[in-house]
Amino acid sequence: MATHLRSVGKKCTVIGGSGFLGQHMVEQLLEKGYMVNVFDIQKRFENDRVQFFLGDLCDKEALLPALQGVSVAFHCASPAPSSDNRELFYKVNFMGTKAVIEACKEAGVQKLVLTSSASVVFEGTDIKNGSEDLPYAKNPIDYYTETKILQEKEVLSANDPCNNFFTTAIRPHGIFGPRDPQLVPILIQAAKSGKMKFIIGDGKNLVDFTYVENVVHGHILAAENLQKDSPLCGKAFHITNDEPVPFWAFMSRILTGLNYDPPKYHIPYWLAYYLALFLSLVLWLLSPLVTIKPTFTLMRVALAGTFHYYSCERAKRDMGYKPVVSLDEAIDRTLQSYPHLRQAKA
Ligand SMILES: NC(=O)C1=CN([C@@H]2O[C@H](COP(=O)(O)OP(=O)(O)OC[C@H]3O[C@@H](n4cnc5c(N)ncnc54)[C@H](O)[C@@H]3O)[C@@H](O)[C@H]2O)C=CC1
Ligand SMILES: CC(C)CCC[C@@H](C)[C@H]1CC[C@H]2C3=C(CC[C@]12C)[C@@]1(C)CCC(=O)C[C@@H]1CC3
Numbered sequence: 001m002a003t004h005l006r007s008v009g010k011k012c013t014v015i016g017g018s019g020f021l022g023q024h025m026v027e028q029l030l031e032k033g034y035m036v037n038v039f040d041i042q043k044r045f046e047n048d049r050v051q052f053f054l055g056d057l058c059d060k061e062a063l064l065p066a067l068q069g070v071s072v073a074f075h076c077a078s079p080a081p082s083s084d085n086r087e088l089f090y091k092v093n094f095m096g097t098k099a100v101i102e103a104c105k106e107a108g109v110q111k112l113v114l115t116s117s118a119s120v121v122f123e124g125t126d127i128k129n130g131s132e133d134l135p136y137a138k139n140p141i142d143y144y145t146e147t148k149i150l151q152e153k154e155v156l157s158a159n160d161p162c163n164n165f166f167t168t169a170i171r172p173h174g175i176f177g178p179r180d181p182q183l184v185p186i187l188i189q190a191a192k193s194g195k196m197k198f199i200i201g202d203g204k205n206l207v208d209f210t211y212v213e214n215v216v217h218g219h220i221l222a223a224e225n226l227q228k229d230s231p232l233c234g235k236a237f238h239i240t241n242d243e244p245v246p247f248w249a250f251m252s253r254i255l256t257g258l259n260y261d262p263p264k265y266h267i268p269y270w271l272a273y274y275l276a277l278f279l280s281l282v283l284w285l286l287s288p289l290v291t292i293k294p295t296f297t298l299m300r301v302a303l304a305g306t307f308h309y310y311s312c313e314r315a316k317r318d319m320g321y322k323p324v325v326s327l328d329e330a331i332d333r334t335l336q337s338y339p340h341l342r343q344a345k346a
Contacts, residue, residue, distance in 0.1 A: 010033075010034050010035070010071055010072065011034065011035040011036075011037070011069055011070050011071060012029060012034050012035070012036060012037070012070055012071065012072040012073065012074060012223070013036075013037040013038070013039055013053075013066050013067055013070045013072075013073045013074070013109075014026055014029070014036060014037070014038050014039070014074045014076065015039045015040070015057055015063075015066075015073060015074065015075045015076065015077050015100060016039075016040055016057075016075065016076040016077025016078065016115075017036070017037075017038030017039065017040055017050075017076075018038060018040035018042050018043060018044035018045065019040070019044075019076065019077065020175070020177075020179055020180050020181055020182075020212070021076050021115060021172075021175060021212060021215060021216070022038070022040070022076050022077070023044070023045060023179065024177065024179075024212045024213065024215075024216050025074055025076065025216050025219060025220075026038060026047070026050060028213070028216045028217070028220060029220065030047075030049055030050070032220065036049070036050050036051075037050070037051045037052075037053060037066050037067075037070065038050050038051070038052050038053065038066075039053045039054075039055060039057065039063060039066040039077075040052075040053075040054065040077065041054065041055065041056055041057075042054070053065060053066035056096075057075075057077055057092065057096045057097075057099060057100055058091055058092060058095055058096040058099055059099065060099040060102050060103045060106075063099065063100065063103035063107075064103055064106065064107055067103055067104060067107035067109050068107055070107065070109050071109065071110050071111060072109070072110070072111045072112075072113065072223045073100070073104050073109050073111070073112050073113070074113050074115070074219055074223070075097065075100050075112065075113070075114045075115065075155070076115035076219075077092070077096075078092065078093055078115075078144075078148075079092050079093070079144075080181075080182070081142070081144040081182075081299070082182070082186075082293065082297075084142065084143065084144075084293075084297075085143070086143045089143045089144055089146070089147040090143075090147055090150075092147075093144075093147035093148060093150065093151045094147050094150040094151055094154065097114070097150075097151045097154050097155060098154060100112070101154065101155065101158045101167075104165070105163070105165055109165075110164055110165060110166060111166050111167070111168075111223055111226045111227075112155060112158070112165070112166070112167045112168075113167075113168055113169075113170065113219055113222050113223050113226065114151065114152065114155040114167070114168070114169040114170070115169075115170055115172065115219070116148055116151065116152040116155075116169040116170060116171045116236060117145070117148045117171055117172065117173070118130075118171040118172065118173035118208070118238055118240075118308070118310050119137075119144075119145050119148065119173070120136055120137065120140075120145065120148050120149045120152055120171065121134040121135065121136060121137055122137060122141070122145070122302070122303075122308055123137045123138070123139055123140070123141065124141055124273070124298075124302035124306065125306060126205075126306050126307040126308070127306075127307060127308045127309070127310065128206070128307050128309065129309060129310065129311045130238075130308075130309070130310045130311065131238075131310075131311050131313070131314070132171070132235070132236050132237065132238060132314055136149045136153075137149065141298055141299045141302055142297070142298070142299045144299075145299070152169050152171075152236060155167050155169055156168075156169055156234045156235065156236065157234070159233050159234030161228050161229070161233060164228075166226045166227065166228070166230075166232075166233050167226075167233070167234060168222050168226050168232045168233065168234070168235060168236070168237065169235075169236040169237070170215070170218050170219050170222055170236075170237055170239050171236050171237060171238050171239065171310070172210050172215040172218070172238075172239050172240070173207075173208040173209075173210055173238070173240055173308070173309075173310060174207065174208055174209040174210055174303075175210050175211075175212050175215050176209055176210070176211065176212065176330070176334055177211050177212030177213065177330065177333070177334055177337070178212075178333065178334060178337030178338075179337070180212070180334075183209075183254075184254060184258075184334065184338055184341065185341065186295070187251060187254055187255065188255075188258060188260065188338075188341045189295075190295050191255055191260040191261075192260075193295075195295050195296075196251075196255065196260070196261075196262075196263050197263050197264070197265055198263050198265050198266065198267045198272075199248045199263045199264070199265065199266050199267070200248075200267055200269055200272045200301060200304045200305040201266070201268065201269040201272075201304075201305040201306075202266065203246060203247075203248040203249070203266065204246055205246060205247050205248075205305065205306055205307045205308075206244040206245065206246055206247075206307050206309050207244060207245065207246070207247040207250070207303070207307070207308055207309055208240040208241065208244055208245075208308070208309045208310055209241065209245060209250055209327070210239065210240050210241045211241055211323070211325045211327070211330030211333075211334075213324060213325050213330075214239065214240075214241055214323040214324055214325055214330075215239055217239075217321070217323075217324050218237070218239030218315060218319075218321055219239075221315075221319040221320060221321055222237065222319055224319075225318065225319040225320075230318075231318045232318055232319065235314075235318075237312070237314055237315040237318070237319070237321075238310040238311060238312045238314065238315060239312060239315055239321065240309070240310055240312045240323075241323050241325075241326075241327050241330065242312055242322075242323050243323075243326070243327040244309035245327060247303070247304055247305075248262075248263065248304075250331075251263070251304075253331055254331070254334075254335070257331070257335040258335060258338065258341055258342045258343060259342055259343040259344070259345055260343055269301075269305035269306070272296070272301045272304075272305060273298070273301055273302065273305065275296070275301075276294075276296050276297065276298045276300075276301040277298060279294055279296065280294070280297070280298055
């Protein structure tokens with residue numbers, strides 16, 4: 001049966017629905033005939049077909065009204081990785097996710113789909129075609145990753161078929177597309193300030209960048225296939241474009257597509273890593289006096305200088321996933337969506 005026919009009359013809530021991924025989720029869910037509630041601490045768009053609930057997800061009582069009569073909750077809220085605030089990550093990603101689970105159970109929501117991250121297994125060393133069976137990172141590089149691990153464990157272990165409550169986690173990697181506040185804007189900001197001169201490593205490291213519509217497609221398939229005795233229950237799934245690409249070729253394509261010069265000099269990965277480590281120590285020492293956000297964080301350097309691409313065979317097998325937008329098309333659409341970041345030609 002066509003996906004949109006199966007979903008008619010279904011009501012869902014997108015927690016974090018005002019965010020980059022959340023807004024794309026809302027658009028595709030509406031297109032597929034879902035009734036959509038959004039729960040978020042901020043309202044960032046207007047849509048008459050959406051019911052908004054403003055609140056902090058750490059507050060179970062605030063969540064409950066947004067979950068009444070809902071069969072699926074998508075949890076894609078998180079503080080931005082760049083906020084680097086340990087307490088906030090712990091409070092929202094871990095304690096807040098516990099509140100989401102409790103609220104779902106109390107409101108009678110049957111399915112909870114978490115947006116996790118493939119970075120839960122990443123420790124700064126190469127991962128090639130990694131499967132979901134890789135162990136969680138023992139030494140996560142940053143607090144964001146540390147709390148995404150705690151969050152994913154919490155959601156997967158809450159799967160409880162006896163009480164008609166089913167959970168699953170989607171692990172996307174490097175989401176990009178129109179309205180993304182991170183990847184393209186941070187890259188262009190770095191280029192504008194003359195920081196994009198160097199390729200970290202030999203430039204051959206393959207990485208997954210995943211178009212936002214493919215990530216949404218994976219979430220909706222997960223919700224529709226999550227049911228009693230399905231292989232999705234209590235399990236995590238990589239969702240990628242299934243077209244790993246050299247990190248620096250991808251960055252160069254975005255830069256040149258917006259009329260910026262691509263980086264051309266090379267710096268060894270180990271040197272960039274230790275420079276970023278040294279910088280993070282200096283900034284930590286200075287933190288009581290001044291807050292500075294570095295462009296080259298340890299995590300970004302690790303992501304830029306290593307292989308990290310993942311197999312999405314499990315999602316193909318268990319939920320019939322296949323990317324719906326190719327990487328070429330995705331890059332073109334993304335470049336067209338940022339006219340304000342395009343540099344005028346000299
Ligand atoms: N952007 C990426 O490359 C990747 C993102 N992810 C995950 O995807 C999810 C969505 O990420 P993005 O859309 O990129 O982030 P985003 O920052 O655009 O959206 C997050 C949303 O969560 C909301 N939020 C934050 N704290 C909240 C709270 N206490 N209560 C209610 N709402 C709150 C924010 O207001 C925002 O609207 C996150 O869980 C993130 O960890 C995973 C892998 C890669
Ligand atoms: C300054 C340059 C070295 C890099 C500029 C681009 C980066 C801002 C992005 C390249 C890979 C991205 C990425 C994420 C954020 C933005 C990048 C670092 C995540 C950390 C977002 C949250 C996740 O769950 C994993 C992502 C991996 C890839």
